[in-house]
Amino acid sequence: MPAPLANVPVHLVTGFLGSGKSTLIRRLIEQKPDGERWAVVINEFGRVGIDQAMFAERDDLVVKGLPGGCLCCQLAFVLQASLVNLLHRYRPDRLIIEPSGLGHPAGLLDVLRGEGFEGVLDVRDIVALLDPRRLDDPRARKHETFRDQLAMADGVALTMTDLATPEQLEAARSWLGDFWPAKRWVAEAPHGELPLSRLLDGRRHGNASAAASSSHQAARPASATLVLDDVALREPEPGRPLREEGASLGHATLGWRWHAAEVFDLDQVTRLLGELPAELRVKGVLHTGDGWKLFNRADGTVSLTDSAWRRDSRLELIGGAGSLPAAEALEANLAECLA
Numbered sequence: 001m002p003a004p005l006a007n008v009p010v011h012l013v014t015g016f017l018g019s020g021k022s023t024l025i026r027r028l029i030e031q032k033p034d035g036e037r038w039a040v041v042i043n044e045f046g047r048v049g050i051d052q053a054m055f056a057e058r059d060d061l062v063v064k065g066l067p068g069g070c071l072c073c074q075l076a077f078v079l080q081a082s083l084v085n086l087l088h089r090y091r092p093d094r095l096i097i098e099p100s101g102l103g104h105p106a107g108l109l110d111v112l113r114g115e116g117f118e119g120v121l122d123v124r125d126i127v128a129l130l131d132p133r134r135l136d137d138p139r140a141r142k143h144e145t146f147r148d149q150l151a152m153a154d155g156v157a158l159t160m161t162d163l164a165t166p167e168q169l170e171a172a173r174s175w176l177g178d179f180w181p182a183k184r185w186v187a188e189a190p191h192g193e194l195p196l197s198r199l200l201d202g203r204r205h206g207n208a209s210a211a212a213s214s215s216h217q218a219a220r221p222a223s224a225t226l227v228l229d230d231v232a233l234r235e236p237e238p239g240r241p242l243r244e245e246g247a248s249l250g251h252a253t254l255g256w257r258w259h260a261a262e263v264f265d266l267d268q269v270t271r272l273l274g275e276l277p278a279e280l281r282v283k284g285v286l287h288t289g290d291g292w293k294l295f296n297r298a299d300g301t302v303s304l305t306d307s308a309w310r311r312d313s314r315l316e317l318i319g320g321a322g323s324l325p326a327a328e329a330l331e332a333n334l335a336e337c338l339a
Contacts, residue, residue: 005087007122010095010112011199014149015129016140017101017281017318018298020159022051023192024129025096029061031196039092041066041082045100046316047244048255053285053309054294062090080111087120095121102249104145105152109205125184125202127194128153131160132172133299141175145249151179154205155198157189163301181206236312238262243331247321254324255316256331258287262313262338266290269337270304273297279323284315289339 015021025040032038037060042051044067052065064086066078086092099108105126112123128150134140141147150156156176161169169188176186184203187194236242238259246253266288273282273295282297285307294307295315315334317324 002091005091005120008087008092008095008120009199010097010121010123011202012105012108012123012126013096013098013129014103014105014126014153015101015159016131016134016143016146016149017045019101019129019131019134020189020192020298021098021101021129022054024157024159024189024194025098025192026054027192027194028096028196028199029055032060036060036093037062037090038094038096039064039086039090041079041086041095041097043067043079043098043100043103044316045102045246045248045251046253046255046318047246048253048257048314048316050255050283050285050314050316051098053307053311053314056308062086062092079108080114080116083111084116102145102251104148106148123205124199125154126152126205127155127157127198129157129159129189130172130176131299132158132164132168133160135172135175136168150176153183154202155185155187156183157187157194157198159189159192160299160301161188161190235259241331241334243327245327250321251318252321252324253316253318254327254330255314256334258313258338260287260310260312262287264288264313264337265339266293269334270295272333272337274302276317276325277319277323279319281318282316284313285309286313286315 013021013025022042029038039062040055041064044051044065047067049065049067052063055061055063064082066082097108099105109123112121130150158169158172173186176183185198187198234242236257236259238261241256241258244253244255264286269286269288276282278300282295284295286293286295292307292309294305296303
């Protein structure tokens with residue numbers, strides 16, 4: 001019988017929508033020490049599950065997706081059950097958790113430090129990601145969850161620095177300097193490049209904590225009803241995409257999954273997605289005539305890269321309540337982009 005797990009290092013990588021969390025985690029995985037098995041838990045506010053498609057399958061890495069809400073409130077019970085299963089089945093040497101961009105770290109810490117994981121999990125430095133350009137929007141500075149994510153972080157990685165001006169970078173460092181207690185470190189992470197030493201040399205997260213916002217507390221269910229980690233998503237049929245919609249915490253999501261055999265015209269579909277309102281967060285993994293592609297748009301910046309995902313095509317839109325396009329009309333337009 002294997003020895004009981006003890007003090008498995010846990011790293012939280014937080015950050016608002018579109019800050020580049022999944023990209024940074026991928027870069028960290030590329031630096032993983034030989035002989036270690038890592039587990040990555042990815043929580044997405046949307047119900048389709050895109051970010052897990054960014055990770056290639058490998059023997060020394062386990063990636064679990066928990067879509068459809070925030071781990072800190074709506075999926076708190078689901079997270080607890082899924083972690084018990086993951087730890088028992090895979091026995092990872094290190095655990096990385098990526099909460100939803102709208103997630104609050106306080107509720108997540110309550111789960112990880114609960115009685116069920118005492119002595120099993122060791123919560124290390126919380127790393128928050130910040131795109132300096134976001135601070136140009138006064139609404140971001142005033143957003144409670146945005147501020148709390150950064151306030152609770154031990155270290156801050158400045159992402160999208162290749163797109164920010166020197167003035168924006170300096171303003172971000174100055175703004176972070178006003179937080180108390182002071183951050184252990186603030187480092188630039190262009191293209192998600194962060195030295196693994198920031199994790200390996202990290203200390204245990206401090207005992208000081210913050211309460212989750214009232215909106216997150218209200219969204220927490222009274223009990224668990226479904227463990228998404230153990231339920232396989234229904235496979236879409238050719239010509240009949242599966243649509244998912246949801247709303248909570250002042251935001252709404254709209255997404256689809258298509259059968260893997262259906263092929264999009266790359267030029268047509270990227271043109272259509274480019275015409276969507278600029279304030280929407282858009283991400284997807286699509287089977288196209290030019291191969292499988294990962295489409296990502298955040299804060300007006302678009303990237304299109306190759307993807308190892310082959311199970312199905314997926315697309316997700318996230319925006320403020322009332323800001324999403326009509327589902328039926330957009331679905332018809334997407335159908336016209338199929339070869």
